[in-house]
Amino acid sequence: MGRYDFDRVVEREGTNCLKYDLKTTFMPQAPEDALPLWVADMDFACCNKIVNKLHERVDREIYGYTSHKTDDYYDAVCGWFSRRFGWDINRDSLFISPGVVPALSFLINILVEEGEGIIIQKPVYYPFEAKIQNNNRKVVNSPLKYIDGKYEMDYDGFEALARDKNNKLFILCSPHNPVGRVWKEEELRKIVDICKKHDLWIISDEIHCDIIRANQKHTPLEVACDYYKDRIITCTAPSKSFNLAGMQISNIIINNEEIRAKWLDLTDSKFSIGLPNPFALEATKTAYNECEDWIDEVNEYIDENIRYISDFVSEHLPKVKMVMPEGTYLVWLDFREYGLDSKELENVMLHEAGVLLDEGYIFGEEGVGFERINVASPRSIIEDCMNRIKVGFEGK
Numbered sequence: 001m002g003r004y005d006f007d008r009v010v011e012r013e014g015t016n017c018l019k020y021d022l023k024t025t026f027m028p029q030a031p032e033d034a035l036p037l038w039v040a041d042m043d044f045a046c047c048n049k050i051v052n053k054l055h056e057r058v059d060r061e062i063y064g065y066t067s068h069k070t071d072d073y074y075d076a077v078c079g080w081f082s083r084r085f086g087w088d089i090n091r092d093s094l095f096i097s098p099g100v101v102p103a104l105s106f107l108i109n110i111l112v113e114e115g116e117g118i119i120i121q122k123p124v125y126y127p128f129e130a131k132i133q134n135n136n137r138k139v140v141n142s143p144l145k146y147i148d149g150k151y152e153m154d155y156d157g158f159e160a161l162a163r164d165k166n167n168k169l170f171i172l173c174s175p176h177n178p179v180g181r182v183w184k185e186e187e188l189r190k191i192v193d194i195c196k197k198h199d200l201w202i203i204s205d206e207i208h209c210d211i212i213r214a215n216q217k218h219t220p221l222e223v224a225c226d227y228y229k230d231r232i233i234t235c236t237a238p239s240k241s242f243n244l245a246g247m248q249i250s251n252i253i254i255n256n257e258e259i260r261a262k263w264l265d266l267t268d269s270k271f272s273i274g275l276p277n278p279f280a281l282e283a284t285k286t287a288y289n290e291c292e293d294w295i296d297e298v299n300e301y302i303d304e305n306i307r308y309i310s311d312f313v314s315e316h317l318p319k320v321k322m323v324m325p326e327g328t329y330l331v332w333l334d335f336r337e338y339g340l341d342s343k344e345l346e347n348v349m350l351h352e353a354g355v356l357l358d359e360g361y362i363f364g365e366e367g368v369g370f371e372r373i374n375v376a377s378p379r380s381i382i383e384d385c386m387n388r389i390k391v392g393f394e395g396k
C-alpha cells in the first residue's frame with residue numbers, strides 16, 4: 001500500500017453533495033437507496049496536505065476578497081503543467097473561471113455568433129451540447145467511430161463539416177469523457193490540421209488530463225500543435241484531479257490577444273467573476289505544488305478498480321463489453337447485447353440493480369445502450385456496484 005488510504009470510505013451524507021445528498025433532487029427517477037456512481041467527483045478524501053492547508057487558512061479568521069494575481073498562484077499552475085506535461089504556459093495567457101463549463105459558455109459567446117455552428121464529437125460530455133444550444137448556437141455533430149471496441153475520430157466526416165463556412169469552432173474533449181480516449185499526438189495534429197485548413201477556432205477541454213492510465217501519455221493540444229496555438233483555448237482545472245470540484249476554480253489558457261481582451265470584457269467588466277474564493281486559491285496552490293505523489297497513487301488505485309471491473313465483467317456479465325479507458329476515472333460499458341431500449345436499460349439499472357449511473361443516452365444518440373460508471377471510489381463501493389449490476393441483470 002502507498003501513503004494514502006483510498007480504501008477508506010468517507011461519510012459524504014450531510015455535506016450537501018450532489019452525488020449522495022441531492023441525487024433524487026437532480027435525478028428524480030432514482031430510488032432513495034440507489035448506489036450513486038454518476039456525477040464525476042471522487043469518493044476519496046482530498047490529499048491531507050490540502051486539508052491541512054485549508055485548516056490553516058480557516059485559522060486566519062478573515063475570509064475577505066481574494067485574488068489569484070500573485071506570483072505564487074501563477075508559479076503553482078504554470079509549474080504543474082511544465083513539470084507534468086512539458087507545457088510552458090505564459091502567465092499572461094492564464095485566466096480563471098468558476099468552472100470549465102461556465103468558461104465554455106463565455107467562449108462560445110466570444111468566438112461564435114448566434115446561429116453559427118460548433119462541432120463536437122458525440123458521444124461526449126453532455127453540457128457541450130447544452131451550452132451550445134442554450135446560447136443559441138448550432139450543434140454540429142461529428143460522431144466518433146466505434147470500431148472493434150475502440151473509439152476513433154472520423155477525419156473525413158469532420159472535414160466535410162469543417163468545410164461549411166457557417167461552422168466556426170470545434171470543442172475537443174481531451175481526454176474524452178465518456179469514452180476514455182487519450183488522444184495520440186498524431187491524432188491531435190490530424191484534427192488540428194483540418195481546423196487550420198478551414199479556419200476554425202478550437203477549445204480543448206483538458207479537465208481530465210491528470211487522470212491517465214499507467215501506459216498512457218496525455219499531450220496538451222497546444223504542445224502537440226504549437227503552430228496553431230493562437231487559435232486554441234485550453235480549459236484546465238484542479239477539480240477532477242484533486243477532488244476539488246466544489247471549490248469552483250479553473251484555469252483557462254488563452255494565447256490570442258484579441259480573445260484575451262474579449263474574455264476580460266465579458267467575465268470581468270460585464271459579469272465580475274474575476275475574484276476566486278480564498279479556499280480555492282489555497283487548495284489549488286497546494287494541489288499543484290505538493291500533491292504530485294497523491295495523484296500518482298490515485299491513478300494506480302483507479303488502474304486497479306478498472307482491472308477489477310474488467311475481470312468482473314468477463315466473469316459475470318458476458319453480454320457486456322467494456323471499453324478500456326486510457327484516461328479519466330470513467331468506465332464506459334456497452335449493454336446493447338441485452339436488446340433493451342434506453343428507458344428499459346435505465347429502469348433495470350435503477351430499480352433492479354439499484355445503482356445510479358450516467359445513462360449513455362445523455363451523451364447523445366451514439367451512447368444509447370451504454371452506461372458510464374464513475375470508478376473514483378473505494379474498492380468496496382465498486383464491488384457493491386458490480387454485484388448489484390450482476391443481480392439486476394440475472395436471467396436477462
Ligand SMILES: Cc1ncc(COP(=O)(O)O)c(C=O)c1O
Nearest residue numbers: 040099100101102125177207250
Ligand atoms: C469534460 C468535462 N468538462 C468539464 C467538466 C466540469 O467542469 P466544471 O465543474 O469545472 O464546470 C466535466 C465534469 O465532469 C467534464 O467531464
